[in-house]
Amino acid sequence: xxxxxxxxxxxxxxxxxxxxxxxxxxxxxxxxxxxxxxxxxxxxxxxxxxxxxxxxxxxxxxxxxxxxxxxxxxxxxxxxxxxxxxxxxxxxxxxxxxxxxxxxxxxxxxxxxxxxxxxxxxxxxxxxxxxxxxxxxxxxxxxxxxxxxxxxxxxxxxxxxxxxxxxxxxxxxxxxxxxxxxxxxxxxxxxxxxxxxxxxxx
Amino acid sequence: xxxxxxxxxxxxxxxxxxxxxxxxxxxxxxxxxxxxxxxxxxxxxxxxxxxxxxxxxxxxxxxxxxxxxxxxxxxxxxxxxxxxxxxxxxxxxxxxxxxxxxxxxxxxxxxxxxxxxxxxxxxxxxxxxxxxxxxxxxxxxxxxxxxxxxxxxxxxxxxxxxxxxxxxxxxxxxxxxxxxxxxxxxxxxxxxxxxxxxxxxxxxxxxxxxxxxxxxxxxxxxxxxxxxxxxxxxxxxxxxxxxxxxxxxxxxxxxxxxxxxxxxxxxxxxxxxxxxxxxxxxxxxxxxxxxxxxxxxxxxxxxxxxxxxxxxxxxxxxxxxxxxxxxxxxxxxxxxxxxxxxxxxxxxxxxxxxxx
Numbered sequence: 001x002x003x004x005x006x007x008x009x010x011x012x013x014x015x016x017x018x019x020x021x022x023x024x025x026x027x028x029x030x031x032x033x034x035x036x037x038x039x040x041x042x043x044x045x046x047x048x049x050x051x052x053x054x055x056x057x058x059x060x061x062x063x064x065x066x067x068x069x070x071x072x073x074x075x076x077x078x079x080x081x082x083x084x085x086x087x088x089x090x091x092x093x094x095x096x097x098x099x100x101x102x103x104x105x106x107x108x109x110x111x112x113x114x115x116x117x118x119x120x121x122x123x124x125x126x127x128x129x130x131x132x133x134x135x136x137x138x139x140x141x142x143x144x145x146x147x148x149x150x151x152x153x154x155x156x157x158x159x160x161x162x163x164x165x166x167x168x169x170x171x172x173x174x175x176x177x178x179x180x181x182x183x184x185x186x187x188x189x190x191x192x193x194x195x196x197x198x199x200x201x202x
Numbered sequence: 203x204x205x206x207x208x209x210x211x212x213x214x215x216x217x218x219x220x221x222x223x224x225x226x227x228x229x230x231x232x233x234x235x236x237x238x239x240x241x242x243x244x245x246x247x248x249x250x251x252x253x254x255x256x257x258x259x260x261x262x263x264x265x266x267x268x269x270x271x272x273x274x275x276x277x278x279x280x281x282x283x284x285x286x287x288x289x290x291x292x293x294x295x296x297x298x299x300x301x302x303x304x305x306x307x308x309x310x311x312x313x314x315x316x317x318x319x320x321x322x323x324x325x326x327x328x329x330x331x332x333x334x335x336x337x338x339x340x341x342x343x344x345x346x347x348x349x350x351x352x353x354x355x356x357x358x359x360x361x362x363x364x365x366x367x368x369x370x371x372x373x374x375x376x377x378x379x380x381x382x383x384x385x386x387x388x389x390x391x392x393x394x395x396x397x398x399x400x401x402x403x404x405x406x407x408x409x410x411x412x413x414x415x416x417x418x419x420x421x422x423x424x425x426x427x428x429x430x431x432x433x434x435x436x437x438x439x440x441x442x443x444x445x446x447x448x449x450x451x452x453x454x455x456x457x458x459x460x461x462x463x464x465x466x467x468x469x470x471x472x473x474x475x476x477x478x479x480x481x482x483x484x485x486x487x488x489x490x491x492x493x494x495x496x497x498x499x500x501x502x503x504x505x506x507x508x509x510x511x512x513x514x515x516x517x518x519x520x521x522x523x524x525x526x527x528x529x530x531x532x533x534x535x536x537x538x539x540x541x542x543x544x545x546x547x548x549x550x551x552x553x554x555x556x557x558x
Contacts, residue, residue, distance in 0.1 A: 036294050037538040040301040044535065047305075064250065065291045068257045072295045075261050075300035080275060080306025188257070194250035 003175035007070030008062025021175030026167035058090035088177035097169035103144030108161025211519025214296030215288025221267035222516030230269035235259035282522025285313030286543025293539035305329025310532035311551030320479035323517035341480030342369030371422035396450030
């Protein structure tokens with residue numbers, strides 16, 4: 001069985017799935033940004049009595065702080081059980097949920113920007129990127145698009161995305177990632193540098 | 203558990219990723235990965251940079267600690283982690299990793315208070331703390347005086363800084379003097395060649411009018427400004443800055459206030475032991491002055507070696523081990539990071555909070 005966790009969005013998603021992506025357990029947190037509080041009990045409930053042979057963690061893109069909770073938890077859990085662990089792109093779960101074959105997944109990157117990743121025949125076919133709303137709209141024009149589609153045309157910079165990783169889709173995407181990329185990087189897809197200014201003179 | 207409990211401690215409240223292993227009150231491993239060098243070019247700790255480094259260093263630090271201690275995962279009886287106070291994003295990496303590990307091993311998890319852990323670490327070196335002690339914690343993020351009746355169950359705040367932490371004042375003065383970040387070690391080094399009485403800098407909150415409200419509080423903001431003004435005046439006059447004298451005089455003002463208030467606190471609560479912890483406890487002048495005045499006042503001074511004064515995982519393991527030894531209940535599974543965790547909350551959840 002595969003244990004998969006994703007904390008790229010406001011709510012934790014946890015699933016325990018068989019290698020074909022059929023979930024035996026699928027659960028979601030209830031409190032936005034309470035990743036650290038909720039992930040333990042959710043994983044405990046899903047892994048009780050389950051024989052876990054691989055752990056998968058969503059590496060975003062998404063909230064930096066949220067991503068780290070899922071990745072740190074998954075790596076430490078896997079280390080404690082001496083079980084292989086790998087990362088997957090969180091947008092893959094959104095493509096799966098939408099049944100996207102060829103096109104783009106876009107999600108809210110805040111600050112008037114969007115994350116975007118291209119898919120071909122159901123498989124991610126290029127790098128995930130972060131770009132301004134207008135540039136994203138131009139990039140995906142004429143393609144099938146899944147995710148926060150409304151943000152592509154919304155002029156309101158305060159408009160927020162609502163697309164989230166759902167545990168059932170996470171199960172399918174995680175199973176595919178274990179099959180196709182079992183050594184996938186555990187580096188978070190931050191896609192942005194930390195906001196800092198160098199001190200004068202350096 | 204058979205024999206002496208093995209407790210693993212994880213610390214990520216600021217810029218040090220620390221993992222310690224303690225076996226029955228004996229330190230077996232204290233492994234550290236620091237992102238301090240990455241922050242140096244920004245002139246201060248950048249929380250997002252620190253958090254990213256914690257995630258990158260967490261697993262390597264965990265496995266290095268087990269290797270150093272010669273212990274396997276199956277040997278671990280309990281896990282402890284700093285749950286606050288500290289930088290939210292940084293704390294969360296440690297809390298998440300600790301939860302994952304404790305759950306995977308099916309072992310109890312203790313969320314512990316960073317400040318109390320700074321005091322508890324001394325038990326690894328000098329044995330149990332007497333029932334009635336005072337602790338002075340001074341670092342880049344904290345400056346506090348605590349009344350420690352029992353380090354696992356009863357710690358009360360006596361005072362704290364009302365503006366900058368002592369370590370922050372060191373960083374700012376170092377910057378004024380063209381010395382590198384973090385400022386503690388270079389200012390201490392420069393001060394060695396200076397005259398501590400060369401310039402009389404202000405001692406914050408020591409005036410008679412402050413004795414009622416701020417008897418055991420600290421203020422270093424005025425001191426920092428006084429140093430800045432003095433340096434500016436010299437520059438305006440076209441005079442070279444006597445770096446060693448400024449460093450020594452500044453350092454004297456900091457150490458004087460810290461030690462005077464700590465000794466007064468010991469007298470007030472009739473404590474015969476003073477423990478000093480935190481990164482600034484590595485400062486040579488603070489150590490010397492505290493030793494001198496404690497000797498004169500008949501107070502036993504306990505200062506852990508420098509490697510245990512700065513943030514580390516051993517201190518977290520030490521406090522966790524004391525909680526295990528006392529048979530105290532572990533933290534509930536749903537605790538999170540608490541950036542403003544009160545010092546009275548030694549273990550998470552503290553008194554008055556519901557468990558489960």
